[in-house]
Amino acid sequence: MSQVPASIDFRANAQQVPPKMPAAVQKATAKFLGTRAALVEALGNDFWQVLRQAGHDIRLHSILHMDHYLEQAERAVTAAGGHVHWATDAAAACGIVLDIARRHGVRLAVKSKSMATEEIGLNHALEAEGIRVLETDLGEYIVQLKGMGPAHIVVPAFHLSKEEIADLFREKLGVDAQPEAENLTQIARAKLREEFLAADLGISGGNFLIAETGTVITVTNEGNGRMCCTVPPVHVAVVGIDKVVPDWESLTVLLKLLARSATGQKLSCYTQFISGLPRASEETGPQEFHLVLVDNGRSRILRTPECRETSLCIRCGACLNICPVYNSVGGYTYGYPISGPTGAMFAPQILGGAAAGALPFASTLCGACNDICPVKIPITDILLHLRHRVVEGDEQEGRTAPYPLKVGAQIGAAAMSTPWLYRVGSQLLKRLQAPLVSEGWIAKLPPPLNRWTMSRPFPAFAADFRRWWRSRKAGC
Numbered sequence: 001m002s003q004v005p006a007s008i009d010f011r012a013n014a015q016q017v018p019p020k021m022p023a024a025v026q027k028a029t030a031k032f033l034g035t036r037a038a039l040v041e042a043l044g045n046d047f048w049q050v051l052r053q054a055g056h057d058i059r060l061h062s063i064l065h066m067d068h069y070l071e072q073a074e075r076a077v078t079a080a081g082g083h084v085h086w087a088t089d090a091a092a093a094c095g096i097v098l099d100i101a102r103r104h105g106v107r108l109a110v111k112s113k114s115m116a117t118e119e120i121g122l123n124h125a126l127e128a129e130g131i132r133v134l135e136t137d138l139g140e141y142i143v144q145l146k147g148m149g150p151a152h153i154v155v156p157a158f159h160l161s162k163e164e165i166a167d168l169f170r171e172k173l174g175v176d177a178q179p180e181a182e183n184l185t186q187i188a189r190a191k192l193r194e195e196f197l198a199a200d201l202g203i204s205g206g207n208f209l210i211a212e213t214g215t216v217i218t219v220t221n222e223g224n225g226r227m228c229c230t231v232p233p234v235h236v237a238v239v240g241i242d243k244v245v246p247d248w249e250s251l252t253v254l255l256k257l258l259a260r261s262a263t264g265q266k267l268s269c270y271t272q273f274i275s276g277l278p279r280a281s282e283e284t285g286p287q288e289f290h291l292v293l294v295d296n297g298r299s300r301i302l303r304t305p306e307c308r309e310t311s312l313c314i315r316c317g318a319c320l321n322i323c324p325v326y327n328s329v330g331g332y333t334y335g336y337p338i339s340g341p342t343g344a345m346f347a348p349q350i351l352g353g354a355a356a357g358a359l360p361f362a363s364t365l366c367g368a369c370n371d372i373c374p375v376k377i378p379i380t381d382i383l384l385h386l387r388h389r390v391v392e393g394d395e396q397e398g399r400t401a402p403y404p405l406k407v408g409a410q411i412g413a414a415a416m417s418t419p420w421l422y423r424v425g426s427q428l429l430k431r432l433q434a435p436l437v438s439e440g441w442i443a444k445l446p447p448p449l450n451r452w453t454m455s456r457p458f459p460a461f462a463a464d465f466r467r468w469w470r471s472r473k474a475g476c
């Protein structure tokens with residue numbers, strides 16, 4: 001449903017956050033973090049750390065040998081009666097799905113939850129050609145009715161209350177909806193059932209792609225994914241090339257990590273395995289199966305050693321749940337369907353610094369995301385490298401930061417690394433700030449420095465830091 005803007009203005013988006021949003025987000029993330037923590041405790045932290053390391057090693061091995069495993073997967077899918085398509089970018093991926101849809105005269109496509117299709121803007125591409133696309137994951141269905149994209153990569157509508165959803169159903173579906181989870185689910189279920197039966201095309205994503213058998217794995221908590229993959233006559237799975245893993249043994253480790261980290265479950269309710277066309281003994285399933293493998297910048301991510309572990313991500317959402325920035329501003333502020341720390345790593349590398357250069361700065365670098373990540377991605381190191389890319393440029397991309405920011409950063413760096421300049425500068429700053437300081441804090445800074453003090457006081461510059469440091473060392 002999402003359409004990514006040409007340039008993401010995180011700061012401006014943050015100003016638009018509805019007042020009730022942070023509390024709703026924090027209530028939901030606290031619940032997920034609580035259930036996750038209980039399961040990790042039950043497993044034992046030592047074993048959990050062993051699992052995390054194994055998950056990291058499997059994913060790293062997979063992406064470093066991606067060419068080999070993708071070709072192996074392609075052979076397996078083809079042998080099982082499926083068709084494999086390679087898409088270099090978002091436009092190519094949408095074009096492939098459109099071609100398939102046109103060939104089959106598709107008028108209605110039903111979709112299970114897929115961040116890859118959000119990333120490439122597939123719904124917009126199909127709808128522009130007159131094909132109706134219906135999201136069938138309950139959360140995605142709700143946000144689609146609202147005309148929005150997902151606010152969280154695992155639980156798209158978790159910021160909405162039952163009352164808000166009941167109002168939405170009354171307004172958009174013309175039904176007498178009650179603000180009760182069961183009633184709302186029944187309404188959506190009845191509406192979606194008719195659509196599943198009428199659909200000409202089913203679209204899914206894929207959490208993993210097993211190279212040895214060409215099997216696409218989808219991990220969900222609702223039966224809609226299974227309906228999308230089995231009821232319509234044609235099924236298209238849109239999968240990022242970084243989702244490939246070598247074998248079923250690897251999968252067992254990753255599934256243990258994913259469900260626990262995402263929703264605090266030992267295993268999700270529905271874990272589907274799609275290997276090409278249905279066998280002769282199977283009663284249901286599509287007559288045609290297409291796997292669209294999407295690059296869209298993933299190869300470029302692999303070419304930068306400092307950033308390549310971005311591709312280990314299994315999209316569990318745990319880093320969103322723990323992130324103080326995400327908890328304060330919610331998912332829409334990121335202006336990209338993949339939000340939170342993982343989106344802050346991924347989006348600038350996919351869209352480029354000119355469009356998404358603000359996102360690596362949307363982090364306190366507290367490191368909570370590193371600690372919770374089930375595949376041990378060094379998220380803050382990658383964000384720091386991306387900040388450096390934005391300001392200085394690197395071998396992948398030139399500088400995209402405005403010139404004054406670069407000059408300001410250079411002056412700051414020079415002052416911090418030249419003792420006499422630091423001394424003179426700090427004395428000057430001490431005098432300049434004196435009229436504004438009260439009990440060690442500055443309540444209001446003048447423009448253009450006032451962004452911080454719009455919402456909180458700023459600590460006064462500690463001009464005596466060097467003296468304090470010397471006295472501390474002398475006392476040791």
Ligand code: SF4
Nearest residue numbers: 313314316317319373
């Ligand atoms: S970066 Fe790690 S914690 Fe965040 S979504 Fe990806 S796998 Fe999960």
